Amino acid sequence: MVDNCSVPCCVECEHRWENFNNLQDEDLKKLCEHRHVAEFQPGEIIFKQGSPISSAVFLTKGMAKMYIEGFDNKRMMIGIAKQSRLIAGPGTFVDNRHHYTVSALTDVTACFIKMDILKEFVYTNGKFAEGWLKDISMKSLQTFYRFLSHTQKKMHGRLAETLLYLANEVHESDEFVMLLSRQEIGELSGMAKESVVRILKDFNDDGIIKDKCPHIKILNKEKLMMISNMG
Amino acid sequence: MVDNCSVPCCVECEHRWENFNNLQDEDLKKLCEHRHVAEFQPGEIIFKQGSPISSAVFLTKGMAKMYIEGFDNKRMMIGIAKQSRLIAGPGTFVDNRHHYTVSALTDVTACFIKMDILKEFVYTNGKFAEGWLKDISMKSLQTFYRFLSHTQKKMHGRLAETLLYLANEVHESDEFVMLLSRQEIGELSGMAKESVVRILKDFNDDGIIKDKCPHIKILNKEKLMMISNMG
DNA sequence: TTTACGTATTGATAAATATCAACCCGATAA
C-alpha cells in the first residue's frame, strides 16, 4: 500500500512525462494535488480495453504490457510501458474509451491524473499542446513501422526486431531477464509460441544470442540487426 | 493549369478540413492568401516519402493513394486520400519528414498550405490544437485496427475488409469503378496480386460481389461483413 | 492490321507458418 506522499510530486519527479517540462511549477503542483497513486501486482489489470478514459496513467515503477484483445480472444501486444511515458491511448480525443488493455508485468506503481485537467492545458498552453501532438505522432509513427515489419518481414526478421526492441528500448541493455513468456513474445512479434521457441533456438545455435531460459544475452548484435533489417 | 482563383478560398470551401471550422474567417483568409494550388495527372507524385514537409496538403478534387515504400521496394498502401482530409502525416511534429508517398490515382487538384502557418494556430487557438489532436488520434486508431486485421485475419477476411473500405469510405456506394489494379489492391490488403484475383473470383462465384473488371458491385453486404469480421 | 506491352488470370509448386499432440520440467499445493 502506498499513499500519495510516498511518490514525489510531479514538480520534482524524475520519471515524469517529457511534455510536463512545458508546464509551470504551479501547474504541476495542481496536478499532484489531483492525482491518485496505486500499486499493482504482476498480472493485474491497470486499465481495460473498452472502459472509459478518466485519467492519464504514468508508471513511476515497474513495467506493464499493452495489448489489444482482438478476434477469437487472440491478443496483439503493442509494446511495453515503462517510466516517463504517457499511457492513455489514442481514444482520449476520439471516443474517450481505452482501445487497449494495460496489465502489470512486474510490481508497478502508477500515477493517475485526471484527463480533464490535462486537456485543459491544451487550451491554455500552446507548447503543451504541441508536445502532446508530438507524443501522439511519435507513437503513431512507431505503430506504422511495426505494421510495416509485420507485413513485409518473415518470422526471423520480426523476432530479431522484437529482441532488439526489448534490449534497446525496454531494458537498455543487451543482457536482461525476459519478462515475457514465449506466448507473450509471440503476441508481440506476431507468431505462434512454438515458432518463437524454434527461432530462439536457431538464434542460440547460431551464436547470435545466449538463451538460458529467463536470461537472454545478445552476443552478436550486428547479425541480429542484419536479420531484423531484412530476415 | 489552374490558378489560385479557380479554387474557392478556404472560407467558403465545402471540402475543407473539418478542423478549419475552429478558425475565424480572417484566419482562413490568411490561409488562402498563402496557399498554392496544383494539378496532378494519374500516376504523378504529390509528395514523396523522405522529403521535408513544408506544407499541409488538401485535395479539392480527385483521389490519391498513400503508401509506404518498404523493404525490397515492396509497397504497403495505407489508404486512399480524398477531399476534406488533411494529408501531412505524422512526421509533422516529429522529424519534419514525410513518412509515406502520395501519388494521384485520378486527376487531382491539391491545395498546399504552409505548415508554419498551421502550426502557429496550435499556439494561439486551443480548439484548433484539440481538433488536430483528434485528427491524428483518429488516424492512429485506424492504423491500429488495420494492423490488428493484418495480424489476425486471413486473406479472405482482409480482402472483404478492403472492399468494404472502398465502398463505405472511399466511394460511398456499393457499386463503383475500381481505381486500383490487382497489384495495388494487394498492397492495400497485404497479399500477392494473384491471391487478390483468386479471392475476388471466389467472392464472385459465391454471389457476394459482381466483378466485371473495372466495375465492382457488392451484392451481399451482410455476408461480406461476416467474412470481414472473421474470415 | 499487326505488334508490343502491361495487366489479369490460371495452374502447379514451394515456402512460410500454424496447429496438434506428446512429453519434459520445475514450482506449488495437498
Next chain:
DNA sequence: TTATCGGGTTGATATTTATCAATACGTAAA
C-alpha cells in the same frame, strides 16, 4: 512426498500464402 499444473520444447502434419511460369486479353503504337 506425491500430485498437479502451467509453461517450455519437440516432431509431425495441415493450412495458408507466395512464387513461378504460362497464357489470355485489351489497348496503344507502328
